[in-house]
Amino acid sequence: MTIVLSEIRKFQEPLSAELGNHEVLVKVNAVSLNYRDLVISNATYPLPVKKGVIPGSDGSGNIVKIGSSVTDLQVGDRVITNFNPEHISGPVKDHNTAFGAIRDGVLSQYIVVPSYGVNKIPSDSHLTHEEASALVCTGATAWNALYGSGRPFIAGQSVLMLGTGGVSITALILAKAAGAVTIITSSSDEKLKYVKEKYGADYTINYKTYPDWEKKVLEFTHGEGVDFVIENGGNGTIAKSIESIKNGGQIALIGFLSQPEFLSDVVMGLLTKGATARGISVGPKQLAEELIRFVHAKKLPMPVEKVFGFSEEEVHAAYANLESQSQIGKTVIKLC
Secondary structure (H helix, E strand, O other): OOOOHHHOOOOOOOOOOOOOOOEEEEEEEEEEOOHHHHHHHOOOOOOOOOOOOOOOOEEEEEEEEEOOOOOOOOOOOEEEEOOOOOOOOOOOOOHHHOEOOOEOOOOOOEEEEEHHHEEEOOOOOOOOHHHHHOHHHHHHHHHHHHHOOOOOOOOOOEEEEOOOEHHHHHHHHHHHHOOOEEEEEEOOHHHHHHHHHHHOOOEEEEOOOOOOHHHHHHHHOOOOOEEEEEEOOHHHOHHHHHHHEEEEEEEEEOOOOOOOOOOOOHHHHHHHHOOEEEEOOOOOHHHHHHHHHHHHHHOOOOOEEEEEOOOHHHHHHHHHHHHHOOOOEEEEEEOO
């Protein structure tokens, strides 16, 4: 995958004095990047993208102006964007209204958004703006995977995370705080040692050392399998995820990072185990608000791995860092 960095350019435009009655003006302090931003930048995103779109979906900042009809927000409030501002509750109805593809994104010093398109952060939050921005996509996605179905996570259940990217590490943090038995995979012993020491993963598996890593999952769970799988690999790992899932368990389909050597019988595997595979498209405002309350109550950290500046050179470096897949957790751009 090659990022077309020449297409990511810094430009200036005047700040509009116009503000709709139900809109807010946000000064953006930090923007967290996602794998989605990479595939948009290299034109491999499977959904439509506007030419010259402002990238980014995960912004954190402060409100500097409110429309005349806005009653639930005030100037000075700390807020984060909702990944898709039109997605309030239930299943997503239109992917094209999310930030950073058809709709201009948040990698901008100021953004004007509908008041319902942001989520308020408590004034006494322990999170920095960089950490808060990491709640938007990876946080809501991980929360949705655990709590967005009709059978939400229950303390004592087991959760398997594939890889050490932002969604997996965030899911690890949330699951541990909620009382889960956690298992995480990586191809790097160094990364596994780090996440075990820093985030408290109960079990780790190097999938290069153990190509049949699903057998280690079964070993760690006394042959039963896990209750939840955070499935980031896609077609390349789904068969092993099904082998790893407990009868009646739930697989959260989130990523498409790998391709299979051969196609497996996914349907029969799910039927045999009575398991559920559920597509996760981040999450609605309702789930994001639940996530914010939980993180605040538990004073949980968000896994910001590296922070870059807002110059064109630094933004390019941030994208390159994300493309390298060497990071553990999130890559963030600090605007001010």
